[in-house]
Amino acid sequence: MRGPAAFPALRGPSAPPAMFAELNELLGASPERPDAGKFTLLRDTRTDGSFLVHHFLSFYLRAGCKVCFVALLQSFSHYNVVAQKLGVSLAAAKERGQLVFLEGLKSCLDLLFGEEEQPGQPSPLQFLSGSSRDLRALFDFVRVSLSAADSWKGPVLLVDDLSVLLSLGAAPVAVLDFIHYCRVCVCCQLKGNVVVLVHSNEDSEDEENELVVNSLCHHSDLILWAEGLATGFCKDVHGQIKIIKRLSLRQAAEQDLVQIYQYKIQDRNVTFFARGLSAAVL
DSSP, rough: OGGGGGOOOOOOOTOOOOGGGHHHHHTTTTSSSSSOOEEEEEEEEEEOOHHHHHHHHHHHHTTTTTTEEEEEHHHHHHHHHHHHHHTOOOHHHHHHHHHHEEEEEHHHHHHHOOOOHHHHHHHOOGGGTTTTOOOOOHHHHHHHHHHTTSSSOOOOEEEEEHHHHHHOOOHHHHHHHHHHHHIIIIIIIIIOOOEEEEEEOOOOOOOOHHHHHHHHHHHHHHHEEEEOOOOOOOTOOOEEEEEEEOOHSSSOOOSEEEEEEEEEOSSOOEEEEEETOOOTOO
């Protein structure tokens, strides 16, 4: 289970997000000028890519975007603790209407143990009850949450993580349809962004999950693929990240731009360096 202990406290809630300064530089991203209309896939293999989720959550909230966070893996308190250490208050963002948070764990328990739904407000995860096998209710929740962006810079959908839907019994086709409609609604119609985390293992026998991962890779504008080291644990290198910018998706380029770095999560920062240039080697 992921825990906030991996993200030590910064100097108070207003401390600058130094932890992701290097990542923003690598991606060419700025909170003052967030991109629009892009689908970003976060993929992790043999490692925990949750630091990428926390990066994008804090990044878009700081940028003044309206965020719909479909959190299927952890509780609100978990994300809030980590966000506070990055200088962002999720509770305050909810109160001012900037953040719409779906706590998937609670919604699942309410459905499975017979909590009554409010009239006219079906659960976004009602496919668990067997009444419908598609994810239309979840899409409607996202659409309604982001349609009224008001004075915010732009709408953002963040999902952590998509693999959980498959584990809960959703069919791969239903999951891909859900993402497709979210891309059309958020990226194309509302000129916002979609960021999704999915787990993968190229040696896995979970064919349904790999089908979803491979399909999403073909439709992504940007892929951040965090991988564990093939040689195992190293105290100076925590993993490798592959940044794939899908130039061929929107331009006439024949090849995508691929950059590969290794990274180390430190007390108050994440450092990135070229392969073979870590302190363990030098």
